[in-house]
Amino acid sequence: MNITIYDIAQKCGVSIATVSRVLNGSSRVSEKTRARILEVMKDMGYKPNPFARGLGLDSMKIVGVICTDVADIFYARAVSLLEEGLRRHNLDVMLSNTGEDRGRNSKYITDMTAKHVDAIITIGTPFSSEKDIRQLQQVAESVPVITINCDYHLPNMYSVVCNEKEGMRKLVHWLAEKGCRKPAYLYDFLTYSGRHKLDGFYQGCRELKLDVSDERICQIERTLEAAEASVDRLVASQCEFDAILTSEDVLAVGAQRAMLRSGMNVPVVGWNNSILAQCATPTLSSVDNKLASLCAAAVNLVITLTENGGDAVPVRTEFSADLVERESFRL
Structure with missing residues (x-):
């Protein structure tokens, strides 16, 4: 096992900075603490990396x-x-x-x-x-x-x-206040972030008693083409929706392209507030995840x-x- 200064600090009940001061011969450590740290280093077989120490505080930077x-x-x-x-x-x-x-x-x-x-x-x-x-x-x-x-x-x-779950929940509420009660949602991967956004979408819809149709909730690849094709299918199937929410700005850009091509005008909202949102035409509303x-x-x-x-x-x-x-x- 590779013993590090983090192990020494934890064993001695001191900060990493204190262990580093001992390694570098600093006078800002009491003799009792210095003796204890040196003893633990010996017992644990700690061998400082000479190259790392040369950079200061036993660090590779x-x-x-x-x-x-x-x-x-x-x-x-x-x-x-x-x-x-x-x-x-x-x-x-x-x-x-x-x-x-x-x-x-x-x-x-x-x-x-x-x-x-x-x-x-x-x-x-x-x-x-x-x-x-x-x-x-x-x-x-x-x-x-x-x-x-x-x-x-x-x-x-x-x-x-x-807190993207709460951000998505609030977004559903904001849309409902504008009269949008049948939102479609396009998302890609169910990562930690993806799961929280999907949970927030469902929570907001439940709280407002919105009709959550499986047809309006689409998991797709994270590409412009996939988003365009998904919205084209919604339009062709005459599925009713009055807003499009997405898990990523790139999906929102694709969705907006498809909407403009079909002549429909509903709010489209992306996620991440990336440069894509600012460059889109029209400019894209997006959730800033900070x-x-x-x-x-x-x-x-x-x-x-x-x-x-x-x-x-x-x-x-x-x-x-x-x-x-x-x-x-x-x-």
Whole structure:
């Protein structure tokens, strides 16, 4: 087992910063605490990495970031925000792009830890199988693991999430207030985020006693073409709907294309408030899931956990979602 300063700190009941001060010969540690830490290091067979120590505080100054597909506009922006925030603290990013989650992604976790990163940040849900999550939990015993828009509810992990279930529930209510009582919903993957959005949709419909027809709820691929085809089918089948909600902006753009082609005019609402929403014609109303705030909070967690030992750090940080109303929302 690779013993780290996190293990030493936990065994001694002190912060990581205190262990680091002992390693670097700082005078800001009492002799009693210094003796205790050195004794535990000896008992546990801890051997500092000379290269890492040369960088200061037994650190490689690298944070691992794992997501499924950096080509996706949401993940690309998240990686950019994280890299920008971490570099302000002289930390570099090591990126791992897992591709589709097939339940066998644990190798990306082990590869990352083998490179002695100081912390790991996951974006979305790159790990869903029991084996992968168990591997991630094991890593969390050695280095901080922060999840963005996913919460495994496991020890030593820290989650930063947007309450997208409540955001979707409120969106259904907002639409109903405008007279839209037969919303269609297009969604893609049932990830942590995807499940919460779908649950919020159903909850809002139940509260308002809206007619929830299976025909109006469509799970499709995350592409423009799939969204257009889905809306074309709804129109051709003469299915009644008076608004279209989607789990992603790209689906909303495709849905809006199909609506304009058919000559229909109903509110279309995307999700993520990405650049796609601003570039669409008409401009696209979208739910802002506060990605910038999520990433900033994740960076702050990394700094607090690695420099201060995680004293009084919340295991879950939650933000609310807000609707950004643009032209596509106007009846």
